Amino acid sequence: MKDKILSVLEYPKILHKLTAHAATEIGKTRAERLRPSHEFSAVRSSLQATDEAFAVQRLKGGAPFGGIRDIRGSLQRARIGGALNPAELLDIATTISGGRKLKRFLFSFHENHPIPMLQAWAEGIAELNKLEEGIAFCINDQAEVSDQASPELNRIRHERRTGEHRVRERLEQMLRTPSVQKMLQESLVTVRNDRYVIPVKQEYRGSIGGIVHDQSASGATLFIEPEAVVQLNNKLRELSLKEQKEIEKILRQLTEKVAEFAEELRESLESLAELDFQFAKAALAKEMKASLPIMNDSGFIQLKKARHPLITGEAVPINVELGREYSTIIITGPNTGGKTVSLKTIGLLSLMAMSGLFIPAEDGSSMCVFEGIYADIGDEQSIEQNLSTFSSHMTNIIGILRSLTPNSLILLDELGAGTDPAEGSALAIAILEHIHSQGCRMVATTHYSELKAYAYDRPGIINASMEFDVQTLRPTYRLLVGVPGRSNAFAIARRLGLPEEIIERARGQINEETQRVESMIASLEENRLTAETERQSAQQLRREMDRLRRELEQERTRFEEQRDKMLQKAEQEARDAVAKARREAEEIIADLRRLAMEERAAVKEHKLLEAKKKLDEAVPALRKTKAAARNKSAAVIEPGDEVLVASLGQKGHVVEIAGDGAVVQLGIMKMKVGKADIEPVAAPKPQKQYQPAGTGVKRTRDEHIRTELDLRGANLEDSLLEVDRFLDEAILANLGRVSIIHGKGTGVLRNGIQEYLRRHKHVQSYRLGNFNEGGTGVTLVELK
Known part of the structure; x- marks a missing residue:
């Protein structure tokens, strides 16, 4: 992709915005190198990475990049044997620490929300804890070598501090001497050339023996090192040199450790740069309120409410579809109507999608990968090359014709302009015909009416226009695909007050064919407005239906939740009632056993009836559904049928029908049970006739x-x-x-x-x- 095309479509401005969102210098460098890709798989992978970073940003607000520095220069010096200074070593330590924190953050997020691509880059971050700890032990937060860096350095600094204290103490004794005080400009101890001195007046230069190290700008004050502290200052100087030598030794040792891990640090830096770059893309998507485009490899573009990302304020969105029913769009309409902006929007959003960036359009927008995007946009008149506007456009178009392939996007602004209208329109049609025959995707803007008729009956080519409000004499900046642009000159002139006879005379100068085309366009526009009104009404109805459906769904959900709660409560009450009934039934059975054991004879009828009554009373009073009641009442019970006695939970056979109940044989017992307490188990079938027997229980x-x-x-x-x-x-x-x-x-x-x-x-x-x-x-x- 040529840089000139990228510049014409304002791609560098997008990169500038992207770079501003990078958190580190290495991330900014990676963002500046971003270019559109022509490989479909690479574009899809890049968009997936952006989508993963966008998910992290949406759920966590971003990722931590604190402490990460651009240490590439330091690593290179360490490789070639140079010594790093404390600030450079501190940057390396903070970069290792920041990378470890970022890695753990992404690993933790990946456990609940898979982000495989970001996870792979995070795995490339080396955790060099020992190197980090070694640097942190020797270098403090102020980028200074700390006393604990080595025992020798600690000893030297201790001696130096002691020596400094002695020098200051000796000089302060001198300052307190009355004979010396009158010679001093100020009663203080200061430092010149790393040696402790006192400020002495010029006229007392010979009264105080010592070495002059400096004087004030006026010459009235001399900074003298008294002879009494020369040896002490010399000792301090020696200690300073030893300290510097020991610091250089410590820094060289740390640099050698950095050199050992230089390659791992370099790879970590690449992973960190890539991760910062991906999160910068996510931040740019958030700023632009952009969405993930659906990529295809069939040359199809469908933009839904797309906006130019560089237009501030409320940009009018456009809807464009290109590459299926038609591969060429010819946009007509007046100047300042937004034709060029629409052209640039299509081109720039294509470049952004091919770069792995989200596009400012609604969800569901589709984009494709082109082998090349070519544009001839704007007035490129060149004074240096002595080229007119027409010549400049022709030069660009000739270059496009030489480079294009069937899988290219061609954007042409004001095709054929700058020359005689008849020749310009003929040339424009010829160029469109040639490019269209190559199978390219093309969007062109023009003023020529001849191109409206050309696009009207050509397969694969469609007219479009920028809407213009004749009442307000202002463009609406809406792209209308399928409707050619009208010439609004007469309408505008009439609105501005031009006499009607002049307008009619001008209309008579237009040939019949042109008038017929204008009438056709007017009819199409009227039909479009009607259809637009109906569409908006239909959309309103659909939104209302969607709202009602959502409310109904919410109401249904609430009803189901309430029903589930009531069922749970009822089930619990039923379990409690059944448990109570079971306990009482067990007590009744125990009573029957006790009667059988104690009386040593058949249990009397009245005692059985009493026990049966207790069993009936123990049955939980559960509400039966109307359907179940109807099924029971509808069932016909006959002698010999197998039935279930609901109150006892026991199966038996009907012996005989007795009034509103039946006598049921349950094992060795016969009991009279009400019909409401009987449920048929299976279809009635012939049974052996039971002989009446006593109701007693035989021992x-x-x-x-x-x-x-x-x-x-x-x-x-x-x-x-x-x-x-x-x-x-x-x-x-x-x-x-x-x-x-x-x-x-x-x-x-x-x-x-x-x-x-x-x-x-x-x-x-x-x-x-x-x-x-x-x-x-x-x-x-x-x-x-």
């Missing part, structure tokens, strides 16, 4: 009482229920010993049953069967 064993229970193949939970029911029947039948067949298997069923038997109050003992009794697959139970 003696009969042919219906089982002495063994086979549970092979059942799960533990169901098996325990069956064991409980089986033992109840055995106890009521006064059985002393029963067998439970559980099989061998894994032992889970056997262990669970035996654990249950161990806690059962009516079980005296239990054991596994002998060899002839079924072995470990059977448990024999002795009842009390």
Whole structure:
């Protein structure tokens, strides 16, 4: 991409904005080198990186880049054996520290919100903790070598401070002497040429022996080093030289350590620069209120409410689609109508997308990657080359024709302008025809009416115009694709007060073909305005429907949440009621067992009815749905049907129908149950006619009482229920010993049953069967 094209489309101004958002110098340098890419995969990767940085910025407000410096020059000096100064070493330490903090920040963010590309760059940041600690130990925050850098330096500095104290003490004694005080300009001790001196008046130069190191600008004051402190100052000078030598030694040792890790530091710096660059792109996207474009490799552009990123204030957005139904757009309309801005917007946003930058347009906008973008925009008249505007445009266009490829974007402003209108329009049509035949994507602006008719009936070419408000005599800057621009000269002249007869005479000078084209354009514009009004009305209705739909959805969500809460509450109440009913049922069953054991005879009818009444009262009063009530009332119960007694949770068979209820056989008991408490289990089928029997519970064993229970193949939970029911029947039948067949298997069923038997109050003992009794697959139970 030629720099001239980038400059014409104002791409360098975008880079200037991007660079301003970089947090470090190395990031700014990386941003300044940004150029559009012609590789589709590279563009997609670059946009993905920008999107990841944008996500971090949106959720965390950005990334920490504090302390990171441009240390490339320091690393180069360390490589070639030069010694680094304390400030350079401190910059290296803070860069290592800043890189480590940034790396940990991105790693932490990646755990919850994947950012694979930023994560990969973060992995390239070396964590040189020992080097950082070594520098921090020797160099303080003021970029000075600290006393603790080496024992020798600490000793030298201690001696120097002691010597300085002695010199100052000796000189202050002299200052306090009355004979000396009259010779002094000021009573103070100062330093000249790294030696302690006192200010003496010029006339007493010979009265105080010593070395003159300086004098004031007026010459009235001499800064003299008295002979009494010359040796002490000499000692201080020697210590200063030793200190400097030791500091140089420490700095060289630290520089050698930096040189060892120079390559790792260089790679870390590249990763840091790339990360800063990506976050600068995200910050630019936030500033421009830009969005991620959808990239394609089919040469298709669709801009939704796109804005020129360099226009301040409220820019009028444009909608453009190019590359499917038509590959060429010819924009017509008056000057100052925004044609050139639309042209630059298309070109600049294409460059930004190809550079991995978000574009200032609505979500869902599509962009593609071009092999080249070529533009001829603006008045390029050259005085130095003695070229007219027309010649300059032709020179640019000739260069474009030599360089373009089918996968190029061509932007031509005022095509054919600057020469005779007839020749200019003919030349413009020929150029458009040639470029269009190459398969390029092209947008051109023009004043010529002939180009309107040319685009009207050419496949792949469409007219467009910039809207102009005749009532206010101002452009609206809206791009109207599909409608050619009208010549508004007559309308404007009439609004400004030009006499009507002059306007009619001028209209008569226009040929019939031109008038027909203008009438066609006027009709198209009228139809467009009508369609636009209807579209806006439809959009308003759609927004209203969307609002109502959202409100309905919110209401439905609230209803479901309320329903779920009520169901949870009802389920809890039902569980509590069932638990209560179960406890009362167990008490009733215990009472029946006690009656059977104590009376040693059949339980009387009235006692059974009393127990049945207690069971009925123990049933939780749960509200049944209307549908369930209808299903129950609709079911026809007949003798022999298998039914479920809801209040007891037990299945049985109907013996006979009795009034508003039925007599149901439940195991060895017969009970009269109301129809509302009966639910059919299966379709009615013929059953063996039950012989009426007494309602008492017999203590003696009969042919219906089982002495063994086979549970092979059942799960533990169901098996325990069956064991409980089986033992109840055995106890009521006064059985002393029963067998439970559980099989061998894994032992889970056997262990669970035996654990249950161990806690059962009516079980005296239990054991596994002998060899002839079924072995470990059977448990024999002795009842009390």
